[in-house]
Amino acid sequence: MSEANIVLPPLTRNEWTLLWAVLGSALVALGYGLLMVWSVLRCDPGTPAMQKVGKAIEDGAMAYLRRQIKVMIWFVLILDVGLYLMYSHLYADQGPGHPLALGVAVAFLAGVLASYGAGYVGMWLAVKANVRTAAAAMESFPKAMKVAFNAGTVSGMFTVGFGLLGATLIFLIFREEAMRILVGFGFGGSLAALFMRVGGGIFTKAADIGADLVGKIEAGIPEDDPRNAAVIADNVGDNVGDCAGMAADVFESYEVTLVAAIILAAATLATPQFQADYGANASSFALKLILFPLLIRAVGVFASILGTISVRLKPGEQDPMKPIIWGYWVSSLSALAGVAVVNYFYLHDPRTGLVDWRFTVASGIGIVLAILTLFLTNYYTHPNNRPVSETAIASKTGPATLLLSGMAEGNESTVWAIVLIGLTILSSMWVFASEPALAAYGIALAGLGLLTTTGFILAMDTYGPITDNAHGIFEMAGVSNERASRTLSWMDAIGNTTKALTKGLAIATAVLAAVSLFKSFIDEAQLNEIGIQVNLPKVFVGVLIGGAVPFLFTAFSLKAVGRAAYFVVEEVRRQFREHPGIMTRKELPEYGRCVEIVTAAAQKELLGPGMVAVATPVLVAFGLGAAACGGYLCGAILTGQLLAVYMANTGGLWDNAKKKIEDGFLGGKGTDRHKAAIIGDTVGDPYKDTAGPSLNPLIKVMNLVAILIVPFTIRPLSPGVRATVIMVSAAMLIAAVIISHRGAILLPTPSDGEHPPAPPKD
């Protein structure tokens, strides 16, 4: 295989000690996570009414996950058998049942399980924590804050702990081949994340929009009103999409960037230039470079814990955003300091004996990128900044100007986000300008740096759906406590901001993870000599098709939300019609039916996007060749990043423009401005919660599929096999398109009007 020329040097005793320390820090993360579980569970679960609502949400969320697993297991198993057969064929000349073929197949299943596991744990605690947060809010603001943030921390710590443990073990067991195993693992993980993200996104927005359309508009009842049968589904969706999807998604980037850095360090050793530069010390120095990424990750564990501990409301403090931002700074700066300390004691230039600070600088660039990305998102979506204010003011002249203003700001924000990523790549490469052999390693270190504070970032993210749910439970349980209600409303608004912040970061990690994987792709495709030349027509066409896929995916997910919302509307209407007691509060609606309906609809809608993600890279790779497939990935990364940030920020901005007006800006609730802002918010909802965040796992799934299949495209294949692969993947694509056009459901038949009318006869 292509990586056969990379040989990892044997570990010395010193290095073994360090490895044990890394494994120890993974256990620290898990231990701290368990501590947080205990601290949340021992809190008061609230009044019976609240517990009842909480239980309904919990049941719905778990039912959703079970149903999804049931549907997806077949898709996963078929892919797994396919992977095993493919790789057995690849290693057929080395005898049957090659361990790597089995390894990839098992790793794929493990990836799916790990991803669902990370999602499951995060969600399990989130649905326990939401009701406890609501109960704590009745006690005091700092208490509620603590419960919600601690629960979020669990998601962060488990992801980091399992991620570090898993990657270290895979590295120890498979060594040179770790990357391939991890690609299988990553594929499983990303695919599961894709399902959770897309399914959860469709679920949550279908329930949300459906509930709004039938509740607010038709029946004239307020949001989160318990008479609306779709409100529980709305809350379930927050957990399914934001908790489970995000954790699964980031988990995979965390693994891939880590192992990519390790493999790139090993590849550096193989270059003649590195050998010449470091002479006799080359091997021992390379070993240090190989272990450095693991040490950075271990530093990240402690930095994240330090950060979460620092999130404490000071006496009299009123804005929960302040301690969160403070915690983030603590976490980032301590990570930077920790990396510098490790560098100081561990990485000396073997020729001079001096500390080689370039490794801290490269990792630091990633940490700085994370900070800048958060600032950028905050600038474009925070209610007190110019973009949101200007968009809110544009509502004076109606919804159209508000929408256009938001789109313009969103378009601009995605430009700066991608420029930041570009600068990160360039500057981390320039750090090693004098030693080009280390340039790729430098970029990998920046990717690692970006994810150093993963533990904290996921805590911040999960805080969002927990507070959102807590607020919902409080309203639905009908508790009358004005102060607690305001506390929760306020925490909910801040949760929106933290969710938006982490989305920007998640997509940046997807892009840097993809860049780290490029090296593996090139190796597997044996394109080291000629590269991926976009000036070749086939490669250029690959770029065009790859760039189109995120647009197709967006179209599919927007339509899916519309269709699923339609079923919700029908169901709520039915319940109102058949049970008039619901409106008079004499009867409770059947929340479970709505949850079931959206669950079923979301699973169906998943199939189309899932097939596109898997089939398109296969079609391009076998139809146009490995290099075109590289172009395809490049195009998909480009438009995926641009669209994802555009949709996340535009949606967040419209949401906060509405919130700003609701808080009294320009006249407040009930004005025409507010109505205009509600329209903007509704358009933005599937943008920011369905289509946008689904693009991260999409990019990663396509990347990993490409790496897994590309070894086959460069082997001599019988024309029959090739034609079959092309036809099957084309058939899957066509099926996906048909599925997502099926039942143009909003269309009554036949068309009740013709345009234009006949002109006058002369």
Place this chain on the structure above:
Amino acid sequence: MSEANIVLPPLTRNEWTLLWAVLGSALVALGYGLLMVWSVLRCDPGTPAMQKVGKAIEDGAMAYLRRQIKVMIWFVLILDVGLYLMYSHLYADQGPGHPLALGVAVAFLAGVLASYGAGYVGMWLAVKANVRTAAAAMESFPKAMKVAFNAGTVSGMFTVGFGLLGATLIFLIFREEAMRILVGFGFGGSLAALFMRVGGGIFTKAADIGADLVGKIEAGIPEDDPRNAAVIADNVGDNVGDCAGMAADVFESYEVTLVAAIILAAATLATPQFQADYGANASSFALKLILFPLLIRAVGVFASILGTISVRLKPGEQDPMKPIIWGYWVSSLSALAGVAVVNYFYLHDPRTGLVDWRFTVASGIGIVLAILTLFLTNYYTHPNNRPVSETAIASKTGPATLLLSGMAEGNESTVWAIVLIGLTILSSMWVFASEPALAAYGIALAGLGLLTTTGFILAMDTYGPITDNAHGIFEMAGVSNERASRTLSWMDAIGNTTKALTKGLAIATAVLAAVSLFKSFIDEAQLNEIGIQVNLPKVFVGVLIGGAVPFLFTAFSLKAVGRAAYFVVEEVRRQFREHPGIMTRKELPEYGRCVEIVTAAAQKELLGPGMVAVATPVLVAFGLGAAACGGYLCGAILTGQLLAVYMANTGGLWDNAKKKIEDGFLGGKGTDRHKAAIIGDTVGDPYKDTAGPSLNPLIKVMNLVAILIVPFTIRPLSPGVRATVIMVSAAMLIAAVIISHRGAILLPTPSDGEHPPAPPKD
């Protein structure tokens, strides 16, 4: 220079005869254009009231163009001197005052003049024809149809005539160096087209939205009401953006694809494989391939004329779309037949003596792409098809669902459009699968085929603003003639569709022209060996930045429309306030003031986008190198195409959803559905008329700038010069960003509200 290895063989007597025939057909196009001018001008210019309105529009349009030329002349002159100095430096070793340096500088100026010329002529006749169309409508429907279409034909014929004449002469004079001269010419042409497109787009939508906001919403008067001071500006905008901008834009693609095909034919001769394949016949066969593109263009002239002649309403025919579609079929099929005839008599395989039909097939693929692109656009934007119907039906649940539905359809449409382009590239290459030396020539032939029917397509496009204006003039002149009014309304609606159709085609030509230019870029950058490898980090960053530029450009133009509209609103308000007689129809508003205000605003707003288009490729080329600049172009082409079609189709779809409802669908005018559709239409207006169409010239300008500067990036430059270039272009970019953030004009100071409010104290 890089093209020195390409040597064109001398022309034989036979070939000279053919060349004269080509020049003759260019004169035929011009002659037919003049005939159409005469046929339009001799028509009745209507009632004095109509003439008065028409005169106001004419004056406004011409004033706009004069003002733009006055502002832009300085920008153009500075660039021209810069070009001359750069190229003098490049040829410095061949003695001072090299003819090519002067040639490029003169060609650039000629390009600007030709582009403005094509725009001027088209617009000049359009503003004469609009009032005559209105007058003819009072006589009969077929008469009105004839005037409008004949006037459109003028624009098509002049563009084709001048284009063919110019390219043939440049080819005869400069031979091997023709491509470089043409790049200078194309740069001038595209830059002028960019100014006309962006300026016109900002102008027309600022006037349109401004007029609507202050007229329909504030004052409660209908559209096109003469009491609204902004209505004339609205009509002027149609001419400035759609007539002048489109003609200038397509003119340049027409030239570039032609000369690219010629140069690629010459390059084919230089390949060893071609020499080996054709032996002694290589040179004479290559000469035939060189002249074939010119012959295709000559065929296109006659096919276009045949098409426009076929646009005749049959007695009793009611739908003007039918004869236009019929004319398009006539034009396309006769072009295909003509190409086949030329091929049959002219292109035989010199080894066997048999006709080599592959050249007809490759050109035919381009013609088919044009037809398919039109069908696709028609499918997504025609009121009787599923996408528009479904979007209109989504208005039942409010504007948000209508907007989301339109966006989903638009996203999908752009995917199929880019897939069609990809298939065109692949299939035209596959036609020559057995002779890879001819593959690039095959792609160039497809690009040529796409533009064969340019004359007809521009006629179809210009028909749109003429009928739009005719309808406006009729309403403003207050003529009471119900039948004529319905005729014009109906023609106006069809004009909307033809405009949308040609937009999809214009962007496809920009992409294929860009692909044709790739070869020149690679030559100039001396990247033939290593190509543009996106797997290299710098090139990948180039792709990221290039892909971001169309998003930035979109943000700028959307904001510019908002700002300029604000000035219109202020001015109309002032006139209503200071002249109460306007509302009571006792006093005429000062239309000229509004035209002046939007003219001035549009010029100012142009600067930012213009600087981005010129400075960004320079910055990337000098900062990251020639290969990164190639990646930059690739990224810009990708997202430019995707966004341009997305915005054009989404905007057209919303527009027609509104029209469909206005024509009685779902209850018609005045319903909530209609209101929702109006919101969609307003959002779509700057999409389809400002941001979307500006992306074609943007892509081309950036491409041509890159080709012009890339020879300098590969020469040894003193670090001082390099640093200066980087700093100047970075300063231009920063200035552009500042300009387009200047006066966040909708924002009153200070911010009148803070979010979120303080939480409760504990």
